[in-house]
Amino acid sequence: MIEDMLRTPAAVQDAERHTAHNYHPLPVVISSAEGAWVTDVDGKRYLDCLAGYSALNFGHRHPTLIAAAHAQLDKLTLTSRAFLHDQFADFCRELAALCGKDLVLPMNTGAEAVETGIKVARKWGYQVKGVPAGQANIVVAEGNFHGRTTTIVSFSTDSDARADFGPYTPGFRIVPYGDLAALTEAIDEHTVAVLLEPIQGEQGVVVPPEGYLHGVRLLCTERNVLFIADEIQSGLGRTGTTFACEHEGVVPDMYLLGKALGGGIVPVSAVAADTDVLGVLQPGQHGSTFGGNPLACAVATEVVRLLATGEFQRRSAALGERLQAGLRGLIGKGLVAVRGRGLWAGLDIDPALMSGREACERLMERGVLAKDTHGSTIRLAPPLVINEEEIDHAVAQVAAVLAG
Known part of the structure; x- marks a missing residue:
């Protein structure tokens, strides 16, 4: 039976x-x-x-990741961010080094990393760039897939992901993927970030035209706009480099990471950026009960070490x-x-x-x-x-x- x-x-x-x-x-x-x-x-x-x-x-x-998980399960699994734990510093330090950034903010899912990136970019825009309150906009690409939260589907062009989930969150401008001219035109004095996948996975593994990411980097620098690279699917070795942005020698202002970071064992995501960007957050302004928990950090630290070997x-x-x-x-x-x-x-x-x-x-x-x-x-x-x-x-x- x-x-x-x-x-x-x-x-x-x-x-x-x-x-x-x-x-x-x-x-x-x-x-x-x-x-x-x-x-x-x-x-x-x-x-x-x-x-x-x-x-x-x-x-x-x-085996390396399973061993790390087993060892941590026998010691400590969750503290919440109300306290520190002995796996946290190693993970944040080693991931920051892998990314070439100052700071890391751990979360759980890829969508949480994207939401974190959006919040940080807006706060940076108001506090650092000087955008008037409530006026920040972020430019995104057609065919994007950054998750399925209410805010994220607000700028999706996939009808299955978006339809019947309104009202939608304002503050986003959508331009054709790979079209640098359209991106240039969409950016104004209130733009705080350009959020892109270096390769669009859900859309069918769409690789942008040669030179596009390099052009985005130059444009963002020139216009004082953050370049946010969603490397949740494309990153961590998938395309033959640690990050897909490396194929054009580009370093974004912010990496959004997830999926492979958890080693196929636990959900782990992270935002990595320098202090002048990620440092705008203060206690109480953003968080997660399970974000950066001991089990997640133990596994993800081993993931980072595997990647560090090349x-x-x-x-x-x-x-x-x-x-x-x-x-x-x-x-x-x-x-x-x-x-x-x-x-x-x-x-x-x-x-x-x-x-x-x-x-x-x-x-x-x-x-x-x-x-x-x-x-x-x-x-x-x-x-x-x-x-x-x-x-x-x-x-x-x-x-x-x-x-x-």
């Missing part, structure tokens, strides 16, 4: 019966995982090419070339376009063949897990621990699905 209930169809139906339908997951029920592979309740193995939207950059159950960035760069080359070879054979950097790719499927959802379902049947977005596009973002043979296997399965 119990074994029968563990079969995938029954488990899927049970989950759907008791869950709000804010997701439409593939009909697979995962029960265990290690490295780049997951296993479902029926014992079938799948190559994970989503990696928790980049939350699992270091793979499932990385190993995962090098793996992503080298293996990413193999992945991108393999996928580009399928253009004209069912793929219309391939975009990406490092171990991150967006694949546009000929819509006459199938939808992105259908492609992901067929890949699942062949033992590869991926995620669709915007109709006929699918995203691949395998853990950075994937190897050459596994990459070739993933590409081969994509080819097989396209061939029918």
